[in-house]
Amino acid sequence: MLAKRIIPCLDVKDGRVVKGKNFTGLKDVDDPVRLASFYSDCGADELVFYDITASAEGRRLFADVLKSVAENVFIPLTVGGGINSLDDFDRVLKCGADKVSVNSGAIANPALIYRAAEKYGDQCVVLSMDVKRVDGRFVVFSHGGRVETNIDAVEWARFGQDNGAGELVVNSIDTDGVKGGFDIEMLKAICDVVTIPVVASGGAGGIPHFIQLFKNVNADAGLGASIFHYGETKIDQLKLALRNAGIEVRL
Amino acid sequence: MIAIVDYGVGNLFSLTSSLKKIGREGVVTGDADILGRADGIILPGVGAFGDASDKLRQSGLFDVVKELASNGKPLLGICLGMQLLFERSYEYGEHEGLGLIGGSVVPLKDYVEGLKIPHMGWNSLDIIIKDNPILKYTGDGDYVYFVHSYFGLCKNGGELVATCRYGRDVAAVVSRGNIFGTQFHPEKSGGIGLKILQAFCQYAEGGYVC
Numbered sequence: 001m002l003a004k005r006i007i008p009c010l011d012v013k014d015g016r017v018v019k020g021k022n023f024t025g026l027k028d029v030d031d032p033v034r035l036a037s038f039y040s041d042c043g044a045d046e047l048v049f050y051d052i053t054a055s056a057e058g059r060r061l062f063a064d065v066l067k068s069v070a071e072n073v074f075i076p077l078t079v080g081g082g083i084n085s086l087d088d089f090d091r092v093l094k095c096g097a098d099k100v101s102v103n104s105g106a107i108a109n110p111a112l113i114y115r116a117a118e119k120y121g122d123q124c125v126v127l128s129m130d131v132k133r134v135d136g137r138f139v140v141f142s143h144g145g146r147v148e149t150n151i152d153a154v155e156w157a158r159f160g161q162d163n164g165a166g167e168l169v170v171n172s173i174d175t176d177g178v179k180g181g182f183d184i185e186m187l188k189a190i191c192d193v194v195t196i197p198v199v200a201s202g203g204a205g206g207i208p209h210f211i212q213l214f215k216n217v218n219a220d221a222g223l224g225a226s227i228f229h230y231g232e233t234k235i236d237q238l239k240l241a242l243r244n245a246g247i248e249v250r251l
Numbered sequence: 252m253i254a255i256v257d258y259g260v261g262n263l264f265s266l267t268s269s270l271k272k273i274g275r276e277g278v279v280t281g282d283a284d285i286l287g288r289a290d291g292i293i294l295p296g297v298g299a300f301g302d303a304s305d306k307l308r309q310s311g312l313f314d315v316v317k318e319l320a321s322n323g324k325p326l327l328g329i330c331l332g333m334q335l336l337f338e339r340s341y342e343y344g345e346h347e348g349l350g351l352i353g354g355s356v357v358p359l360k361d362y363v364e365g366l367k368i369p370h371m372g373w374n375s376l377d378i379i380i381k382d383n384p385i386l387k388y389t390g391d392g393d394y395v396y397f398v399h400s401y402f403g404l405c406k407n408g409g410e411l412v413a414t415c416r417y418g419r420d421v422a423a424v425v426s427r428g429n430i431f432g433t434q435f436h437p438e439k440s441g442g443i444g445l446k447i448l449q450a451f452c453q454y455a456e457g458g459y460v461c
Contacts, residue, residue: 001374001375001416002370002372002373002374002395002417003372003373003375004374005372030280045372045373067264070264070265070268071271071272072268072272072441073274073442074265074268074269074438074440074441074442074444074445075396075439075441076436076439089301093262094262094264096262096264097262097265097266098262111327112449120297120298121298121299122369123297123371123398123400124297125368141323141342155368166369166371166398167371168351190379195367195368196367196368196369197367197369197371197372219373220367220372221372228347237364250373250394251376
């Protein structure tokens with residue numbers, strides 16, 4: 001049986017991992033290569049790296065980090081952050097990424113999804129979306145959740161799928177960093193309309209939140225950052241608890 | 252030395268890194284002489300079948316790989332590389348494969364209902380034929396990482412070594428003599444995957460003895 005995946009997310013800035021609350025107040029956590037190996041040993045099913053630097057120097061450091069991780073950790077690696085063109089896809093794939101996640105780049109240029117899928121295959125293209133409630137509607141935000149786009153999240157998810165995205169990462173701005181649980185209502189609205197895998201993100205604060213997610217939503221994976229970085233929740237314990245709750249996981 | 256066939260398809264960084272990790276030299280090459288000298292050959296691949304088989308032909312390696320494997324050279328096809336071992340594929344039209352494994356490659360969506368496509372993630376192995384050389388260190392129920400939308404339908408029962416369950420039994424490992432294929436990515440399947448690569452290398456280095 002296909003297992004539900006647990007995915008730690010590492011935001012990388014200047015070669016270090018950071019994670020903020022509601023996207024602000026970044027705090028240094030750990031060395032990416034060490035953290036990645038640690039997670040892989042604990043049973044993480046995949047790793048997501050977001051490059052949150054904009055400078056050329058930051059990009060170079062990120063490429064170095066990615067290469068070292070890919071040389072030492074043999075689970076799937078997804079890379080996001082600053083992906084605006086096919087050249088950006090190429091740049092990170094060459095450093096060992098397996099999947100590339102586009103967010104603002106796809107909002108600015110929706111054809112990027114199709115063109116990347118055509119060139120690298122659907123399995124390589126992940127559409128990542130930051131979603132927030134605005135007047136009772138689920139709306140996509142760009143630029144790390146700072147800019148409202150007026151794009152309907154459910155429509156955008158469907159557009160991504162129809163244009164060749166092989167997976168969605170759906171992040172709730174409303175629940176991100178709050179640790180009160182995943183945004184079940186919003187995730188359900190999206191999972192109900194797509195037939196590609198969905199990674200749920202934003203709000204994980206403990207083991208019960210993951211159980212609640214997989215019991216209520218047809219999501220394929222749960223993503224977390226600070227919850228794992230600070231050791232509040234151990235991945236091996238989380239997966240054991242999921243299995244005990246009747247949820248298929250890789251142990 | 253293990254040769255990784257370079258025909259302009261896919262990302263070979265992880266594959267070479269994983270061979271290095273198990274203490275093997277993986278040479279990425281499109282040179283027929285180097286392929287001929289290698290202990291074993293790995294045929295990687297991502298993307299679409301038609302495009303990949305065209306590229307393999309254009310690079311002149313289609314016949315080289317087919318002939319070497321037919322003459323006993325250990326060959327491991329990974330993911331699309333495994334699908335290329337089959338006789339044909341029905342991914343966007345009909346395309347001829349290497350014909351080293353009997354059967355054809357067909358769309359998952361026509362065979363499973365209500366499941367997400369691609370089949371992406373960790374799935375557990377059901378080993379049908381025990382004692383296959385590349386599964387020397389692998390047990391029933393071990394999880395490996397899959398990403399695919401098409402799958403191989405084996406014609407000959409004896410060539411289907413392991414399956415996984417995704418709405419139906421899906422070919423995960425196929426094999427005929429010195430020829431092996433994994434639908435999953437051993438280079439992305441953690442310690443279990445590294446052991447499969449190691450077992451293939453050991454088999455290849457052993458002088459083609461089954």
